[in-house]
Amino acid sequence: MRDQGDEKGFGDYSSGDHPSIAEILRYKSGDDALRMVLYRMWFHAQDLFKQRFGDGDTVNILMAIGMGRIAGSPVDISSIANITGISRPTVRRRLTALEEEGLVVIERVGNRTIVVSRPEGVAGTQDLARRWAGLVKQAAREIEKLESRT
Structure with missing residues (x-):
């Protein structure tokens, strides 16, 4: 079975006939440059948050809490676990x-x-x-440049 829009059929490995790494590396998608901009922004944002909070789980938990604050509806431990995919015991810890640290009230x-x-x-x-908004703005400028070239 081929992936939609994948002219090389790299999505089908059920037959055991795998493309070589060299073949896969030659495969180019029309949105590769866009993906690269977004990947870089994502990794820079992760680094930014990890420098402050130490790990991705804590960042995701804080974002879920922030979403509740902005929406005017506090979140509970179960909803944080559901939003983030992090187990309730880990969320609680x-x-x-x-x-x-004085960042939240439970x-x-x-x-x-x-x-x-x-x-x-x-x-x-x-x-x-x-700083995060700056990364997003920078990525938006890079995407605008990419789109103006096409």
């Missing part, structure tokens, strides 16, 4: 560490454990958000 409400960002924690990440 990371949240405890974030609470000790509160038991009925049968839910609600988590919200502390205003000081949000304020402390404003520079990080600006």
Whole structure:
């Protein structure tokens, strides 16, 4: 079975007949330059966040909490786990560490454990958000240049 739009059929390995690495490296997609810009932006953004928070799971947890804050609806541990794909025990451990750092408040409400960002924690990440926005803007400029060439 071939992938849609894949003229070489590299998506079908069920027959055991695999293309060589050299063949795969010669394969070019019309959006390779765009993909490269996006990949670079993604890795730079990950580095930026890991420098501040140490690991990707903590970053994803904080983003889920931030989404709740911006939407005006606090999130609970289960919804953070669902949004991020991180197990609830891991979410709970990371949240405890974030609470000790003063970045979040954890509160038991009925049968839910609600988590919200502390205003000081949000304020402390404003520079990080600006730097991330800068990476996105840079990627947008590079994409605009690519599109103007075509």
